Amino acid sequence: MIAPPRVWWKPLGQLERSWLLIGLVWCIFLTAMMPIWFFLGRQNVPATTYRATPEQFQAQVNAMIEQYKVGEERGFPIVEPPPGSDVFIQARMWQWYPIVKLKKGETYRLHLSSLDVQHGFSLQPMNLNFMVLPGYDYVVTITPTTAGEFYVVCNEYCGVGHHLMIGKIIVTE
Amino acid sequence: MAVTSIAREREHAIFRTCSATGLKVDLAAERLIIANAVVAVVMLLIGGIIALLLALTRWQAIHLLNPVWFYRLTTIHGIDMLVAWIVFFEVAGLYFGSTVLLNARMVKPSIAWFAFVLMLVGGLMVNVVVLMGGSDVMFTAYVPLKAHPLFYLGYILFAVGALIAVALFFVNVVVAKAEGRYEGSMPLVVFGLATAGIIATYTLLSGALAFVPAFFWSLGLVDNYDPGFFRNFFWSFGHPAQQINLAAMVAVWYALAFLTVGAVPLNEKLSRLAFILYIFFINLGSAHHLLVDPGPSFAWKATNTSYAMYLAVLGSMIHAFSIPAALEVALRRQGHKRGLLEWLRKAPWREPGFAALVVSMFVFGWIGGVTGVTIGTEQINMLAHNTLRIPGHFHATVVGGTTLAFMGLTYYLIPLIFRRELKLKKLAIWQPYVYGLGMALVSVGMIAAGLQGVSRRHWDVTFTQAPFQSPVPGTVHLALAVMGIGAIIAIIGGTMFLLVVLSSVFTGKRQEATSVTLVVDPPPFLGYMSEKEEKDAQLQPRGTFVIVLVFLMFFAAYYLSNWWLLGRTWMVR
Numbered sequence: 001m002i003a004p005p006r007v008w009w010k011p012l013g014q015l016e017r018s019w020l021l022i023g024l025v026w027c028i029f030l031t032a033m034m035p036i037w038f039f040l041g042r043q044n045v046p047a048t049t050y051r052a053t054p055e056q057f058q059a060q061v062n063a064m065i066e067q068y069k070v071g072e073e074r075g076f077p078i079v080e081p082p083p084g085s086d087v088f089i090q091a092r093m094w095q096w097y098p099i100v101k102l103k104k105g106e107t108y109r110l111h112l113s114s115l116d117v118q119h120g121f122s123l124q125p126m127n128l129n130f131m132v133l134p135g136y137d138y139v140v141t142i143t144p145t146t147a148g149e150f151y152v153v154c155n156e157y158c159g160v161g162h163h164l165m166i167g168k169i170i171v172t173e
Numbered sequence: 174m175a176v177t178s179i180a181r182e183r184e185h186a187i188f189r190t191c192s193a194t195g196l197k198v199d200l201a202a203e204r205l206i207i208a209n210a211v212v213a214v215v216m217l218l219i220g221g222i223i224a225l226l227l228a229l230t231r232w233q234a235i236h237l238l239n240p241v242w243f244y245r246l247t248t249i250h251g252i253d254m255l256v257a258w259i260v261f262f263e264v265a266g267l268y269f270g271s272t273v274l275l276n277a278r279m280v281k282p283s284i285a286w287f288a289f290v291l292m293l294v295g296g297l298m299v300n301v302v303v304l305m306g307g308s309d310v311m312f313t314a315y316v317p318l319k320a321h322p323l324f325y326l327g328y329i330l331f332a333v334g335a336l337i338a339v340a341l342f343f344v345n346v347v348v349a350k351a352e353g354r355y356e357g358s359m360p361l362v363v364f365g366l367a368t369a370g371i372i373a374t375y376t377l378l379s380g381a382l383a384f385v386p387a388f389f390w391s392l393g394l395v396d397n398y399d400p401g402f403f404r405n406f407f408w409s410f411g412h413p414a415q416q417i418n419l420a421a422m423v424a425v426w427y428a429l430a431f432l433t434v435g436a437v438p439l440n441e442k443l444s445r446l447a448f449i450l451y452i453f454f455i456n457l458g459s460a461h462h463l464l465v466d467p468g469p470s471f472a473w474k475a476t477n478t479s480y481a482m483y484l485a486v487l488g489s490m491i492h493a494f495s496i497p498a499a500l501e502v503a504l505r506r507q508g509h510k511r512g513l514l515e516w517l518r519k520a521p522w523r524e525p526g527f528a529a530l531v532v533s534m535f536v537f538g539w540i541g542g543v544t545g546v547t548i549g550t551e552q553i554n555m556l557a558h559n560t561l562r563i564p565g566h567f568h569a570t571v572v573g574g575t576t577l578a579f580m581g582l583t584y585y586l587i588p589l590i591f592r593r594e595l596k597l598k599k600l601a602i603w604q605p606y607v608y609g610l611g612m613a614l615v616s617v618g619m620i621a622a623g624l625q626g627v628s629r630r631h632w633d634v635t636f637t638q639a640p641f642q643s644p645v646p647g648t649v650h651l652a653l654a655v656m657g658i659g660a661i662i663a664i665i666g667g668t669m670f671l672l673v674v675l676s677s678v679f680t681g682k683r684q685e686a687t688s689v690t691l692v693v694d695p696p697p698f699l700g701y702m703s704e705k706e707e708k709d710a711q712l713q714p715r716g717t718f719v720i721v722l723v724f725l726m727f728f729a730a731y732y733l734s735n736w737w738l739l740g741r742t743w744m745v746r
Contacts, residue, residue, distance in 0.1 A: 128743060
């Protein structure tokens, strides 16, 4: 709060030097963890993105439903695309559409996009979260490692019905 | 060595001399500080009342508000707290630092009043527009969710006003130097505020880049506004705006350390280096919000989210050591030399500024800092993005940290700037502890709920009216109850603060300050250490070194356990 003495450019004390060094090492470790996990870890942030207008994306969703529909639940079609295929899930106020059925241990290219405002894809209870933006087709390459019923919550505020927006993903053995 | 580039006889500033500190106070600056601080506290009051309503809604057992009002008030809460309260207080702080601490004058009070009016009009405009309905878009206002044009205009007016205030800070500092108002280097507190000012400049410009097109888009003059573009520029405003708080708060920490125990920085070079690291790297933090966005590559996200190798984090780690170390050395020099921690036992725990400093540092560092670095890690962010862990993190930093530090400083502005007697001292002694405990519980409750996947900004995590119900374990309800109880305690702490401040300002006896401290005797001022003292083994901050090592172990444990959690979820790339 007061002006320092005229010459304040002084060497660090021993404890200060030690802490600075420990801090620097910790920061380098924090930095290194991200590329290490990128090469060795099995959970990495998807980077594949395409441009897609709402009309284009909706057409792809409808084509997929036509081809792979296996049932219906509460008005939502259930689709079961083959392993390795492209799966399209559309977000709009206030639903995730359609319900998809996946096989445990198989890999799918999940395409996420919005027809209106921004939404948040939040897979529960696995707790994996991604942004869903209109105009962007975000490709999440996913391999379910557990079977059961999973829910897709919207976790980006999208209007007054935000808390009604929930979808479903079924994973079979 | 005084340089008189501007003739002193042409100035109209009228100074008084503070009887407690001997500093010269420009009365025009004093009026501006008071005006900005008063509006800040009123905004805190509004935001605080709303905070209680929101917490009692998210506490599922109570679920107070209906969805429309929940989302509407969440919007106002975010704007009034994150922008209005904090920035108004920071403007007061910037004027205080650039005039009072430098014995200098407010160069252009009329422009400062103009900035004040712009900010006030902008802030009120946003509040009124949101309350009228139709603009429930949250603090973030993500395009293409559309609000009323006046919503964006209010934001812009506020930002322009703040930008002018920041410019005036720099003008004051430069003129003070030119007029020879102070000798040598500027004090560290002012240096920290200058850091905040530099960060504020590019932050507010980014805000303009996000909101000016949004304004034209809301008027229908622009057809398409790319949501990814908006997110990038919004967060170049939204996150660095909190880094202004960080820099200003650290400056306030140094100020409180000086006021309450007479602590001076151990090594000016190191403390200033830490601020410079903030200036260069902390703006990259805007990437924290884009980590699971479509678009950017792995490398872009990793580089930016790490603030280029966590050098801004290094800045915070430096302060985490150097501020407690300054306290320790000051107390050791006052004779509390025994063992590792005698100084801590003998510290002035009853002094509100000291309590606010310690609690603020603890909640900010141990809860806010650790969780922030962790959720800002690219891959770990997949587990945290838009869950309650995010507000859990920033309620620890901005509220438990910054707000509490600012509250602590406010107690000292009452005798020194408002020149009133501090009333209800007993409440002031307890207030930092009550408020800190409440906010710590709020944050921990939110983090615990978020770890279990509970969304932020969500009216009903049980989905009672939705087509499907995802199961909600009992531990989620427990975590939300902890948050709710914490909020009630924090509101009690906030009310204590307001009672002390309002009763002092309106009913306190008018008097000149006689002491810089409020409860305990003023600390002996020993100044900077002599070379002999620097070599004295008993004056080394050994206790602090042990404390920061324990902190680092806690940090590492939390950070690594998150990687472990990530490894258990589905495979994704």
